[in-house]
Amino acid sequence: MTFLVPLLVLVPLLGAAVALGLLRHQRIQRAITVAVLVIALAVAATLMVLVDHHGTIVVQVGGWDAPYGISLVVDRLSALLLTVSASVLLIVLLFSIGQGLAADDGEAPVTIFYPTYLVLAAGVLDSFIAGDLFNLYVAFEMLLVASYVLITLGGSEQRVRAGTTYIVTSLIASAIFLSAIGLVYGATGTVNIAQISERMAALPDHVQLLIHTMLLIGFGIKAAVFPLAFWLPDSYPTAPAPVTAVFAGLLTKVGIYAIIRLETIMFPRPQLNTVLLVVAALTMIVGVLGAVSQTDVKRLLSFTLISHIGFMVMGVGLGSVVGTAAAVFYTVHHIVVQTTLFLVSGLMERVGGTTSTRSLGGLLKAAPFLAALYLIPAFNLGGIPPFSGFIGKLGLFRAAAIDGSPLAYMTIAAGVVTSLLTLYALMRVWDAAFWRPKPAAEAAAPHVAVAEPHESLRAPEPAPVTRSEADGSVLSGGSVTVTDPVTGSMQHVSGRTRLPRMLVGVTTVAVLGSVALTVVAGPLYGYATRAAESLESPQQYVEAVLGARP
Amino acid sequence: MTITLVLVIAMAVLFACGVYLLLERSLTRMLLGFLLVGNALNLLLLVMSGAAGNPPIGKSSDGITDPLPQAFALTAIVITFAVSAFLLALIHRSWTLSRADEVEVDEADVAIRHERDAPAEDDPETDTDPEADTDHERHHEDQTQDEAHR
Numbered sequence: 001m002t003f004l005v006p007l008l009v010l011v012p013l014l015g016a017a018v019a020l021g022l023l024r025h026q027r028i029q030r031a032i033t034v035a036v037l038v039i040a041l042a043v044a045a046t047l048m049v050l051v052d053h054h055g056t057i058v059v060q061v062g063g064w065d066a067p068y069g070i071s072l073v074v075d076r077l078s079a080l081l082l083t084v085s086a087s088v089l090l091i092v093l094l095f096s097i098g099q100g101l102a103a104d105d106g107e108a109p110v111t112i113f114y115p116t117y118l119v120l121a122a123g124v125l126d127s128f129i130a131g132d133l134f135n136l137y138v139a140f141e142m143l144l145v146a147s148y149v150l151i152t153l154g155g156s157e158q159r160v161r162a163g164t165t166y167i168v169t170s171l172i173a174s175a176i177f178l179s180a181i182g183l184v185y186g187a188t189g190t191v192n193i194a195q196i197s198e199r200m201a202a203l204p205d206h207v208q209l210l211i212h213t214m215l216l217i218g219f220g221i222k223a224a225v226f227p228l229a230f231w232l233p234d235s236y237p238t239a240p241a242p243v244t245a246v247f248a249g250l251l252t253k254v255g256i257y258a259i260i261r262l263e264t265i266m267f268p269r270p271q272l273n274t275v276l277l278v279v280a281a282l283t284m285i286v287g288v289l290g291a292v293s294q295t296d297v298k299r300l301l302s303f304t305l306i307s308h309i310g311f312m313v314m315g316v317g318l319g320s321v322v323g324t325a326a327a328v329f330y331t332v333h334h335i336v337v338q339t340t341l342f343l344v345s346g347l348m349e350r351v352g353g354t355t356s357t358r359s360l361g362g363l364l365k366a367a368p369f370l371a372a373l374y375l376i377p378a379f380n381l382g383g384i385p386p387f388s389g390f391i392g393k394l395g396l397f398r399a400a401a402i403d404g405s406p407l408a409y410m411t412i413a414a415g416v417v418t419s420l421l422t423l424y425a426l427m428r429v430w431d432a433a434f435w436r437p438k439p440a441a442e443a444a445a446p447h448v449a450v451a452e453p454h455e456s457l458r459a460p461e462p463a464p465v466t467r468s469e470a471d472g473s474v475l476s477g478g479s480v481t482v483t484d485p486v487t488g489s490m491q492h493v494s495g496r497t498r499l500p501r502m503l504v505g506v507t508t509v510a511v512l513g514s515v516a517l518t519v520v521a522g523p524l525y526g527y528a529t530r531a532a533e534s535l536e537s538p539q540q541y542v543e544a545v546l547g548a549r550p
Numbered sequence: 551m552t553i554t555l556v557l558v559i560a561m562a563v564l565f566a567c568g569v570y571l572l573l574e575r576s577l578t579r580m581l582l583g584f585l586l587v588g589n590a591l592n593l594l595l596l597v598m599s600g601a602a603g604n605p606p607i608g609k610s611s612d613g614i615t616d617p618l619p620q621a622f623a624l625t626a627i628v629i630t631f632a633v634s635a636f637l638l639a640l641i642h643r644s645w646t647l648s649r650a651d652e653v654e655v656d657e658a659d660v661a662i663r664h665e666r667d668a669p670a671e672d673d674p675e676t677d678t679d680p681e682a683d684t685d686h687e688r689h690h691e692d693q694t695q696d697e698a699h700r
Binding site for chain 2: 134138141145148149152155156157160161163164165167168171172175178179181182183185186191234293
């Protein structure tokens with residue numbers, strides 16, 4: 001069954017090429033994109049079952065054996081993340097189709113959405129199966145270049161500004177990662193992760209520390225860990241809702257995945273675990289304090305994203321099987337829930353015309369079903385008992401308590417405070433957007449959304465196609481209405497907003513998926529534990545890739 | 551392993567200049583900085599191809615340069631090329647939109663800063679109260695000083 005593994009990268013890339021050739025045929029383009037991601041999901045799910053039964057699958061590309069050729073490795077951690085990512089990619093794609101990102105007016109920026117999205121998918125999936133560091137770097141570059149295009153989609157002034165922050169930060173992260181690869185090659189003479197794992201222990205301590213730190217910084221920027229997370233809330237919220245959703249769900253988690261690999265396979269010794277725990281606690285607290293002070297739903301969610309990255313880093317930093325297992329489970333939970341919340345915020349923007357908690361209001365009456373869609377993932381992220389967020393946090397806190405050091409208890413405290421404050425921040429949004437009646441200024445003139453000073457620049461944008469037009473109206477007049485040819489007209493003519501069925505349907509599926517994590521929590525946690533067990537004994541990984549040594 | 555000092559110095563200079571330029575606000579300078587850092591990285595990869603480890607094909611490294619880092623450098627060059635093309639397009643877009651070459655401060659950050667600096671509109675009492683208190687105290691002090699005079 002080894003032929004399945006390269007398909008994960010090949011099919012999306014070929015699909016992207018075909019879709020790029022069919023720029024004028026939106027429907028075929030759409031169908032191809034959906035088909036490709038369905039195939040990727042099927043392959044990933046098959047691999048997840050196969051790996052669990054038969055152990056790690058290794059493909060030596062081109063028949064060159066491990067140290068010389070390129071190896072693709074799928075172990076339990078990879079297979080699990082592949083499956084979750086493929087399903088999230090598919091859900092978000094359906095959402096963006098529903099949102100009319102590809103409105104049929106032949107505008108150039110939008111026709112490239114699908115090919116770019118497929119390249120992003122190929123990059124994400126490739127980074128999970130990469131068996132050597134350089135291949136991981138190439139996968140990162142693939143998904144990053146695609147994300148540069150997606151974050152500046154439509155090329156409005158606002159997006160170019162926000163995109164620049166993101167692009168320059170990512171470039172620096174890549175540069176650090178590449179120089180670390182150079183150093184690794186100089187020190188060990190290989191870039192194969194399994195071989196690095198064998199040879200790293202023989203190096204002097206300071207060389208190990210240097211390489212370890214550089215790789216950690218490179219991955220830390222991608223994962224948005226505390227001192228390196230400043231770029232995220234500035235850049236993510238300006239992108240279209242589905243793009244933000246997929247970025248929030250997957251791109252930071254690719255960084256987390258790389259950190260897990262780094263700490264378990266390449267550097268199994270607890271060299272920087274103390275640093276990781278401190279950073280984890282700081283990430284949680286600083287991130288959530290940022291979230292509490294925000295008045296814009298998307299920015300608020302971006303800050304909660306940062307703070308919850310801390311939980312995963314905490315699990316990795318404990319350096320035990322239980323800790324890693326909890327981190328893996330939490331990663332899966334967080335991918336699904338954070339994506340869902342961003343999709344819901346996209347819907348809120350559609351109904352309310354803005355994402356500012358100042359001018360939102362009365363959504364409970366306007367869209368009662370949306371309220372339920374918001375509340376469930378919000379409780380989930382905050383860690384209310386029946387949901388997977390609670391299970392993940394419980395697992396992490398137990399792992400820390402088993403560890404028993406004062407630092408571990410300190411991170412538990414930070415985690416508890418963070419969960420509470422997350423819940424507070426999300427409930428504040430609930431209060432402002434759903435529970436209270438619409439603010440008086442807007443109730444008087446419901447057809448005109450009054451622009452706040454900074455809100456005028458952050459104008460609501462249901463479809464990026466019309467973004468430049470919307471900007472034009474912002475510049476000319478003080479108050480703004482959304483002028484979207486597809487949905488905007490109906491949005492403001494009828495007082496009660498109707499959401500497109502497909503968007504609500506897709507978001508409901510996402511919410512149900514996040515709830516389903518609770519239902520399958522037992523088997524899933526078992527899978528995560530088995531993944532962590534094989535991660536914490538790197539010998540297994542090495543033998544699978546390089547073959548058994550006498 | 552033996553390393554050419556010249557290469558190392560050139561790499562260090564390129565890194566330093568590149569990082570300096572990347573920290574600028576002007577987009578064009580960022581692009582130049584990125585190009586310099588990219589070249590510094592290629593040099594680093596070449597420097598690292600010294601005599602560490604045997605080459606992947608063949609048994610010894612006598613008289614043969616290790617081809618693998620060169621393949622890395624080649625890939626890195628291609629990636630740098632693609633990204634700089636994208637950056638150029640971005641700079642062009644920014645220029646046509648706003649005639650600006652600079653990255654501006656995020657509006658939401660500016661708005662939050664304004665709120666922090668001038669919260670008076672929301673809640674006038676908290677702002678005026680302390681001043682009133684100090685006025686009273688000053689008055690009081692004046693009185694006591696007057697009394698002391700007498």
